[in-house]
Amino acid sequence: MTGSVEAHYGNEGIVARIVQALIDAGFDTANLDADVLAGADEFHIGGREGTLNVASVLNLAPGQQLLDVGCGIGGTARFLARSTGAAVTGVDLTPEFVEAAVELTNLVGMGGLVDFKVGSATDLPFMDDSFDAVTMLHVGMNIEDKNQMMSELARVCRTQGTIVVYDVTLTKTGELPYPMPWSSTPQFSFPEPASNYESAAKNVGLKHVGSSDHYDLALKFFNEPPASPPPVSLGHLMGPRMLEMRDNAGIAVNQGLISPVLMTFQVA
Numbered sequence: 001m002t003g004s005v006e007a008h009y010g011n012e013g014i015v016a017r018i019v020q021a022l023i024d025a026g027f028d029t030a031n032l033d034a035d036v037l038a039g040a041d042e043f044h045i046g047g048r049e050g051t052l053n054v055a056s057v058l059n060l061a062p063g064q065q066l067l068d069v070g071c072g073i074g075g076t077a078r079f080l081a082r083s084t085g086a087a088v089t090g091v092d093l094t095p096e097f098v099e100a101a102v103e104l105t106n107l108v109g110m111g112g113l114v115d116f117k118v119g120s121a122t123d124l125p126f127m128d129d130s131f132d133a134v135t136m137l138h139v140g141m142n143i144e145d146k147n148q149m150m151s152e153l154a155r156v157c158r159t160q161g162t163i164v165v166y167d168v169t170l171t172k173t174g175e176l177p178y179p180m181p182w183s184s185t186p187q188f189s190f191p192e193p194a195s196n197y198e199s200a201a202k203n204v205g206l207k208h209v210g211s212s213d214h215y216d217l218a219l220k221f222f223n224e225p226p227a228s229p230p231p232v233s234l235g236h237l238m239g240p241r242m243l244e245m246r247d248n249a250g251i252a253v254n255q256g257l258i259s260p261v262l263m264t265f266q267v268a
């Protein structure tokens with residue numbers, strides 16, 4: 001489980017576990033609302049609330065083309081497609097996640113509205129200027145070369161297009177406990193202060209529009225679990241090891257070591 005970034009995330013039976021949990025909770029899996037997957041398919045701090053923060057900055061219009069980099073099993077991509085009418089493409093390094101993204105999209109009747117591809121944020125499989133906007137949620141912590149990452153996000157986005165990054169950033173010096181949700185070991189873990197992302201963006205010619213720190217949302221997310229848990233959770237996505245990862249992320253948040261920051265850039 002620790003030999004690469006993909007090995008940390010990839011695992012067998014994701015869709016089967018999610019479907020079984022929905023059946024156990026009494027859902028008719030032939031008639032599912034995509035929202036029912038939110039507990040498992042929004043793998044970032046704040047879950048849906050984090051996605052809504054991203055959506056409000058992206059401000060997409062129907063028909064626009066959005067790329068979601070490191071889309072996981074596609075929750076953000078599906079939400080943004082159905083709530084805005086934009087055409088959304090998701091790309092992710094982990095083949096098992098992309099397979100699950102396609103299957104879950106078909107399961108909730110959204111096939112044709114969102115498409116997915118395997119690929120890396122540092123070598124995106126798209127032509128220059130392919131998208132009106134680009135987003136990336138909780139992915140940069142796996143990427144050492146922030147300049148190359150920013151350069152690729154900028155390359156595939158059209159002039160005047162918006163790039164929104166929502167990542168876990170380092171906010172204080174200290175030892176992070178592992179496993180973390182994004183890496184089992186320090187070897188594939190590269191969280192950095194938001195200022196490093198902003199410098200990398202500047203290096204590739206992006207205009208920095210603004211950044212907002214969502215530490216309060218992180219405190220709420222880790223310390224105030226919902227009174228009634230959703231039918232599916234990140235445990236169905238990642239398996240039993242998710243418990244320890246989540247606990248460790250909560251410890252790091254409570255110690256003030258990490259915080260989720262939303263950064264907005266524009267292609268000049």
Ligand SMILES: C[S@@+](CC[C@H](N)C(=O)[O-])C[C@H]1O[C@@H](n2cnc3c(N)ncnc32)[C@H](O)[C@@H]1O
Nearest residue numbers: 042043044070071072092093094120121137142
């Ligand atoms: C914590 S999950 C976030 C998934 C999704 N963005 C979300 O918010 O639900 C991190 C994701 O980044 C992907 N990832 C990590 N490094 C990547 C890279 N270099 N290129 C593309 N995807 C990557 C992983 O496969 C995983 O799906």
